[in-house]
Amino acid sequence: MDAGGAAGMAVADTGATGVGDGSGAWLAAAGPAARAATRVLARSGVDQRDAALRAAAAALREKAAAVLEANALDLAASTARAAFRDRLTLNEARLESMAGGLEQIAALPDPLNRELAAWTRPNGLRLRRVSTPVGVIGMIYESRPNVGADAAGLCLKSGNAVLLRGGSDSLHSARAIHAAMREGLRAAGLPEAAVQMAPDADRVHVAAMLAANGTVDLIIPRGGRSLVERVQREARVPVLAHAEGLCHTFVHRAANPEMARRIVCNAKMRRVGICGSTETLLVDAPVAATLLPSIVADLRALGCDFRADERARAILPELPAATAADFDTEWLDAVLSVAVVDGTEAALAHIARHGSAHTDCIVTEDADAAATFMGGLDSAVVMWNASTQFCDGGEFGFGAEIGISTGRMHARGPVGLEQLCCFRYEVRGDGQVRL
Amino acid sequence: MDAGGAAGMAVADTGATGVGDGSGAWLAAAGPAARAATRVLARSGVDQRDAALRAAAAALREKAAAVLEANALDLAASTARAAFRDRLTLNEARLESMAGGLEQIAALPDPLNRELAAWTRPNGLRLRRVSTPVGVIGMIYESRPNVGADAAGLCLKSGNAVLLRGGSDSLHSARAIHAAMREGLRAAGLPEAAVQMAPDADRVHVAAMLAANGTVDLIIPRGGRSLVERVQREARVPVLAHAEGLCHTFVHRAANPEMARRIVCNAKMRRVGICGSTETLLVDAPVAATLLPSIVADLRALGCDFRADERARAILPELPAATAADFDTEWLDAVLSVAVVDGTEAALAHIARHGSAHTDCIVTEDADAAATFMGGLDSAVVMWNASTQFCDGGEFGFGAEIGISTGRMHARGPVGLEQLCCFRYEVRGDGQVRL
Incomplete structure (x- = not known):
């Protein structure tokens, strides 16, 4: 649903202030x-x-x-x-x-x-x-x-x-x-x-x-x-x-570093208020020390703020510490939760615990890891090497969408x-x- | 749902009489x-x-x-x-x-x-x-x-x-x-x-x-x-x-008479308590005088009772008169509502007014009439020249069914x-x- 952050936006009217004859x-x-x-x-x-x-x-x-x-x-x-x-x-x-x-x-x-x-x-x-x-x-x-x-x-x-x-x-x-x-x-x-x-x-x-x-x-x-x-x-x-759209991007150890930077930047910052924007970045431990600093620098240059777990802060101590609730928060804002995880299964476990089964992505050149990740998720949209912001009826080729469903019956994802x-x-x- | 008339059966327990610790x-x-x-x-x-x-x-x-x-x-x-x-x-x-x-x-x-x-x-x-x-x-x-x-x-x-x-x-x-x-x-x-x-x-x-x-x-x-x-x-x-399964069989003017008799008998009487059983017979006016007596005789021989509109009673005065409510009644019993209608559009209008959008059938040798009938219905299952009792997951080839859905979202008809x-x-x- 890419219409300026309808999901989670502040609401001025849910019908409480309407006028009418009340007869229904x-x-x-x-x-x-x-x-x-x-x-x-x-x-x-x-x-x-x-x-x-x-x-x-x-x-x-x-x-x-x-x-x-x-x-x-x-x-x-x-x-x-x-x-x-x-x-x-x-x-x-x-x-x-x-x-x-x-x-x-x-x-x-x-x-x-x-x-x-x-x-x-x-x-x-x-x-x-x-x-x-x-x-x-x-x-x-x-x-x-x-x-x-x-x-x-x-x-x-x-x-x-x-x-x-x-x-x-x-x-x-x-x-x-x-x-x-x-x-x-x-x-x-x-x-x-x-x-x-x-x-x-x-x-x-x-x-x-x-x-x-x-x-x-x-x-x-x-x-x-x-x-x-x-x-x-x-x-x-x-x-x-x-x-809710609490979307994750997981940068796997076999990710192409340039691609990872490009995708994470877009997934988080292209538009921060839409449901397909990435809210949590998971970085595979073996590449965290080399990749996280450049990703954070890119995002910071675009005005992004961070909430990082202890392992991410061991690499970048200047990042604000995440609270327990941060990984359950759909920011819809220029804020990114960051955690370092040990491999694909750990990423899946994190997403199972904190995700909303909306859209989740792995960045990797390893087809087996991608298959494990995509097969292990319960999300309406699972992605490999693409920005989570593509979760949209127009981008899917539906021509138009009436919204995005997070339910599990009849339709999931963009509704065209x-x-x-x-x-x-x-x-x-x-x-x-x-x- | 062919399990002995679950739909509409008398209910001895909806949970009200259960025992337990009540803690949930x-x-x-x-x-x-x-x-x-x-x-x-x-x-x-x-x-x-x-x-x-x-x-x-x-x-x-x-x-x-x-x-x-x-x-x-x-x-x-x-x-x-x-x-x-x-x-x-x-x-x-x-x-x-x-x-x-x-x-x-x-x-x-x-x-x-x-x-x-x-x-x-x-x-x-x-x-x-x-x-x-x-x-x-x-x-x-x-x-x-x-x-x-x-x-x-x-x-x-x-x-x-x-x-x-x-x-x-x-x-x-x-x-x-x-x-x-x-x-x-x-x-x-x-x-x-x-x-x-x-x-x-x-x-x-x-x-x-x-x-x-x-x-x-x-x-x-x-x-x-x-x-x-x-x-x-x-x-x-x-x-x-x-x-609800208020199913209709419409015998069109171009019906094969023998097929109409066979289908109506089966659709009504094979098992009267299942949701796909025909509850209302609509007979096209031009063939009512010739076909209705034999269909009624067949059904009566199997123990069926009738509720007939005035036009049907003009042909068979001994049939009990239908009340206004009878055409809205899912009998789930050896009772058939009967009405004479003027052609396919009139049959569609009757079904639109009284039906439950479950399973409805036309018996005809006229492909155009069948197309009009099937295209004009809003039912989960529309049939041409077959018994409505075929509305069943096993008969559809699903192997097994968990029930039949009368909703309009996710799944309609047999749920396999x-x-x-x-x-x-x-x-x-x-x-x-x-x-």
Whole structure:
């Protein structure tokens, strides 16, 4: 999830400050309308869904002035600090990027009706497993208004209806964006109920969506940790969420030193606030004395701070000592925990104890060590000689992502169009009955 | 799920009557032990897992006397009605079937480490998506003691650790079966913590498992509807469950009459208590007058009763009139709802309104009608010219199933070894860093 540090970012709104009539009546009407829309979407051709995406992009461009005006209202009402205001702010370039994103999704292959498997049984029954939409997806997000457009675009392409509930800070912006999405659906002859938005930011809508087993098939929260934790705690509906990204890079004794320096620098410092950034560096003991000083010097030159274990401090005594909690901390900042370990198994043991099973990397020229490391990890993404910051739907070639899942069911890692699908079985017979 | 009508069966125990110390301390120790076991299982070879399954089968046969003695204790304590006692009862044949089931699972291909996809990015990064275990699975079941052996076998083969919590009625039997599973693990050098069982039937263990986000990765309830509903209501952990199977067979105007009679008879009456049995017959208007009388006669000869709409009663006035609720009823009994509809779209509309998106079938010789029907349904399994009773992991060729999922995430339909897996990404580079 490379959108400026959504995971773990400070949260100004989890719905507590919303306004509205408090009735929660919205979902009671929106849910069945969304379900009805899924039946149309599931039977629609990809050309029609793509036309809706392109028309929505055009509408966003046409309505740019109105969207920016709405955004100005949100900004005027906001009392948030600078970083938060930046997330909330739209401008011409960001609007163009949003519209271009919808067009990019339109250009991706259809994720629906793919044959995932096909086989014939001894009794002649022919079976196929075919990709289908999930159904109705509830998207709960916070201040970043572009999330509504991205999520609606991905859901629409994958044949899912989406119920959007944005934060109170971005309500005017989100409404203006939603109007463009609706216009796209209308232009393509698809039901507007395919993309619906809560009428206000009352938290009653969040509670209703979380409880809507049978109405909402999947909740995707996108925002800070307190939002995600609330959703995971309260949801009666399946959740695809991003919890924690405590990523490790292990520099093995057989690492190419220059490559190790380059990868660690990028993995830590390219963007410190994203979930795929490396939080802990593990250095294999035999190369620690030679490699650690240059890696630390590189990082320090980029403004990185350190929390080092005793063995690392034996080499570089000036490094601040790590506390017990530091190796369990997802910094999302220019801070790196550093430990010296004795070989691959020790690195695996450290990661098993402290990691979050998100993304972990080994740097080595030794294929056996790489195989041991990758085979011994339980992480959604295991890497060999590459920056952990590559954990991203775009970088994986998915075209776009709705987020990164740290769960273990349905999808792990970047969630793109394919992961927004489920499947069904088609069984073709010639009159077979069961014995 | 073809195990004698687990779905919707009357439930004698959902944990409320269990005994135990009430401390719930079991999971606090069992959870981390299970997690540690997953790390061994994930790195184990399939030969080792298969050896454990075969050794467990051997132990079940060796310990047959002890298991039957334990079962006699359960039966002596039980005050349940006959159908329930039958589910609880073990005998030589059922033990042999349990042991043979473990051997069949051992003979299946390894579901782990399958390459699900592989591609290379323009920057040279090579990506693979590979199947992995889910992790720790919590299995909550009721009186049928074989469920413990089947579930443990499937979880073990797929590299998952399992926490079993059986019902109070079958506690002695379940313990004796668990002892054989442990013996199998020991014999193969795998950690016994891979298959653990709650020490008693105190419902505190159920509550603890349902709340154990981060400790338990997936809950599978297997039993009556009140158990499943409680689990879905209370779980903070992903759930794979079977809710309802309101299956339809639609006899289209272009159906082969003999095939229609054969399929409807089997779909309704082969076993009335399983989730894939047809509950509602839809007959296309142009053939209703000619086909319905013979189908009804066939079914009546097998002891079936009917609830018919007005159009069906216009043809066969002696059929009892259906109430509004009948078409929403999963009978799980020798009762069939019958309606006459005007063509495929009307059948789809009826199913959209009343169905449970489980398994639905069209009988027709018209390929276009079949395509329209199958493409217009939202069901986990859509069939053409075959009995809905084929909705079963064994019949699908999965070798064995742990249940049938009516959810829309991760897996739909029969859940076999493949559906007990998730995946991860392996990324191989040559030192790439992200721009």
